[in-house]
Amino acid sequence: MSEKFHEELDTLKEEFLEYGHFARGMLVDAFEALKTGDEDLARSVLARKGELADRSDAFDERLLKLIALYQPMAQDLRAILCTLRMNASLYRIGRYGKDIALLVPHFAGAGHLGRMLNLPHMAGIVVSMVDDVLRAYGAGDISPIKDLSARDDCVDDLRYSVFREALTYMMEDPQHIERGMDYVMVARYLERCGDHCCAMGEKVHFMLTGERIEIK
Amino acid sequence: MKEHDAIITVNHLNLHYGEHHALKEIEVGFARHKVTALIGPSGCGKSTLLRCLNRMNDLVENVRIEGEVRFEGTDIYAPEVDVVEIRKQIGMVFQRPNPFPKSIYENVAYGPRVHGVRDRSTLDAVVEKSLRDAALWDEVKDRLDAPAFSLSGGQQQRLCIARTLAVEPEVVLMDEPCSALDPIATAKIEALIEELKTRYTVIIVTHNMQQAARASDYTGFMYLGELVEFGDTPQVFEAPREELTERYITGRFG
Ligand SMILES: Nc1ncnc2c1ncn2[C@@H]1O[C@H](COP(=O)(O)OP(=O)(O)OP(=O)(O)O)[C@@H](O)[C@H]1O
Ligand SMILES: [Mg+2]
Numbered sequence: 001m002s003e004k005f006h007e008e009l010d011t012l013k014e015e016f017l018e019y020g021h022f023a024r025g026m027l028v029d030a031f032e033a034l035k036t037g038d039e040d041l042a043r044s045v046l047a048r049k050g051e052l053a054d055r056s057d058a059f060d061e062r063l064l065k066l067i068a069l070y071q072p073m074a075q076d077l078r079a080i081l082c083t084l085r086m087n088a089s090l091y092r093i094g095r096y097g098k099d100i101a102l103l104v105p106h107f108a109g110a111g112h113l114g115r116m117l118n119l120p121h122m123a124g125i126v127v128s129m130v131d132d133v134l135r136a137y138g139a140g141d142i143s144p145i146k147d148l149s150a151r152d153d154c155v156d157d158l159r160y161s162v163f164r165e166a167l168t169y170m171m172e173d174p175q176h177i178e179r180g181m182d183y184v185m186v187a188r189y190l191e192r193c194g195d196h197c198c199a200m201g202e203k204v205h206f207m208l209t210g211e212r213i214e215i216k
Numbered sequence: 217m218k219e220h221d222a223i224i225t226v227n228h229l230n231l232h233y234g235e236h237h238a239l240k241e242i243e244v245g246f247a248r249h250k251v252t253a254l255i256g257p258s259g260c261g262k263s264t265l266l267r268c269l270n271r272m273n274d275l276v277e278n279v280r281i282e283g284e285v286r287f288e289g290t291d292i293y294a295p296e297v298d299v300v301e302i303r304k305q306i307g308m309v310f311q312r313p314n315p316f317p318k319s320i321y322e323n324v325a326y327g328p329r330v331h332g333v334r335d336r337s338t339l340d341a342v343v344e345k346s347l348r349d350a351a352l353w354d355e356v357k358d359r360l361d362a363p364a365f366s367l368s369g370g371q372q373q374r375l376c377i378a379r380t381l382a383v384e385p386e387v388v389l390m391d392e393p394c395s396a397l398d399p400i401a402t403a404k405i406e407a408l409i410e411e412l413k414t415r416y417t418v419i420i421v422t423h424n425m426q427q428a429a430r431a432s433d434y435t436g437f438m439y440l441g442e443l444v445e446f447g448d449t450p451q452v453f454e455a456p457r458e459e460l461t462e463r464y465i466t467g468r469f470g
Contacts, residue, residue: 002467071426073453073465210455 005070009079012062013137016083019055020134023090024127026052026097027193031123033104034186037111042104049098056091060084075207082207086137089196093130096189103182113169113176119183119190122158125151126190129197136204145201149216155194162187223248223387223417224269224306229283231264231273238264240441242283246387246434251409251418253428253449256438257464262421265438266389269419270306271299287387304331307380311392313372315364315379320347320356323364323375327383342382350378351408370401377408381416388412390420394427406431425465429453437461 026045033041063084066072072080129151132144163184170180198215205213222245231239238261246252246269254262267273268285271292285292292302304327315323324343325333333339343360347353352374356367364375373393380388390409394402409418409431422428428435428449435452437445437460445458456462463469 005467073425073429074456074462076466077454 002070005066005072005076008066009072009076012059012066013079013083016059016087017134017138019059020086020090020130020137022048022055023052023094023097024130024134026094027100027123027130028097028127030097030100030104031120031127031186034100034107035120037104037108039104039108042101045097045101048094052091052094052098056087059087063087075210078207078210082137082203085203086133086200089200092196093193096193099189100186103186106179106182110179113179113183114165116162116165116183118158118161118165119186122155122162122187122190125155125158126193126197129155129194129201133197133200133204136201136208140208142205142208145204145215148198148201152194152198152216155191159187159191221248222246223288224419225284225286226265226268227284227286229265229268229285230281231261231268232280233264233276234278238441239268242443244436244443244446246417246419248417249413249415250433251413251420251431252434252436253432254419254421254436254438255423255425255428255465256444257469258423260438261441262438263391265443266308266391266419266421269387269389270303270308272303272308274299304383305385306387306389307383307385309373309376309380309388309390309393312396313369313376315367315372315375318364319361320364320367320375321360324378324382327379331383343378346378346382347375349381349412350374351404351411352378368401370397370404373397373401373405374408377405381412385416387417387419390418392421392423395423402427425453437464439464 026048029041030045032038033045063080066080067077070076129148132148136142136145166180166183166187169176201215202213205211205215224246226242226244229239229242230237242265254265256262264273268281269287273279273281281293287302287306290297316326318326321343324346325339328339328342333342344353344357347356352371355371356362356375359366364372367375373396377388377393394405397405406427409420412418413433420428420432422431432449435447435449436443437452437456437458439460445452445456445461447457451457452461453465456465
């Protein structure tokens with residue numbers, strides 16, 4: 001295989017890591033906007049939607065081209081497979097950021113219901129999962145993703161707590177229903193992001209070790 | 217690998233060309249009715265190993281072979297073994313199509329004739345069956361008396377395969393059978409290999425990694441006369457166990 005291929009693959013992986021941080025940024029900013037009712041920040045997240053999609057498509061294209069031109073094998077093929085799958089997951093994660101940003105106007109004027117401690121906790125864990133998957137991918141080291149499954153279990157439990165908490169507010173007052181439903185939605189989005197992290201973790205593990213594992 | 221139903225097993229095989237130690241302690245089993253690919257850089261000993269399996273190296277001067285090659289349990293290097301019979305059971309197809317300067321028909325009928333078949337209708341049947349098995353029949357059935365050299369390269373290679381199949385071997389050895397062929401002819405040979413393995417055991421040497429990955433069930437990677445890694449083809453190409461294999465198949469060699 002030509003040196004050119006390995007150079008291209010290395011460059012692509014670097015740029016892809018940067019894309020991962022871009023998608024992560026959409027989720028983090030959307031959640032921040034939700035927490036603080038910051039409609040400007042929410043709009044900035046929504047404005048990134050097009051770039052998220054375009055960059056994802058461009059990576060798919062480049063990866064497919066590498067396969068077609070060089071027919072890579074072994075660790076190279078695994079890196080391409082991993083990147084393709086992560087590309088889909090990171091795109092989804094960015095999109096969930098957009099979905100959360102869309103809910104921000106419901107809170108901009110009206111504020112939050114009660115204290116809602118579980119949701120930020122949940123978001124914190126999910127973002128840590130994204131970070132560690134990206135770290136493992138970038139550094140070629142599986143240690144940051146060793147406990148993904150435990151963190152994902154935590155996220156699943158928190159989703160249920162959020163649901164119960166939101167239900168309590170909604171039963172108190174029908175005025176709370178829209179925002180209560182929003183919390184349930186956001187928890188579902190975050191839980192899906194956690195699942196994507198597990199799927200990405202599996203691929204990173206395969207890329208780095210050649211061994212297929214199931215996370216969760 | 218030896219736990220598989222192996223038709224050929226190789227034990228402690230060492231081969232020297234004069235001073236040059238070309239095969240080192242080869243241990244391997246070739247599974248019945250499967251396709252096994254041998255890969256590795258030029259000069260690593262692939263062809264040498266392949267030729268050991270039907271005693272083609274006997275013809276080389278100054279060669280010294282130690283160890284065992286067992287075909288259906290019998291050591292083919294034992295003194296009482298009939299080499300002609302071994303080569304009938306274990307046929308070989310070479311890199312460059314090498315038909316005889318005779319008609320298509322005579323090329324295929326040659327082997328059976330050598331082995332004593334005289335009856336014309338029996339020969340006709342063998343020729344047709346072998347050409348069908350080599351996926352060439354439809355292309356040549358109307359011109360069996362035409363010279364073999366009138367065929368295209370890919371057709372000539374399939375003719376050579378038909379010639380090998382005509383003596384009803386158990387094992388077909390192929391040394392880079394597609395390297396002189398275009399992609400279409402290559403695809404035909406690969407499809408043919410897939411067909412053949414229902415009735416024959418195929419062992420193929422190839423420099424084309426994608427071909428090995430596509431066409432084989434097992435892959436062995438050789439380096440400097442050693443069999444470095446042997447395993448299921450998907451495993452070898454997806455996640456090789458040995459660093460050396462990894463470097464070779466990803467082109468990080470040298
Ligand atoms: N007849 C011979 N006499 C002396 N040395 C030989 C002979 N045939 C092969 N060799 C040497 O043995 C080694 C293995 O050769 P072999 O032909 O088996 O390699 P190979 O893996 O088939 O290579 P290639 O991919 O180039 O066909 C090489 O170093 C070669 O030079
Ligand atoms: Mg050779």
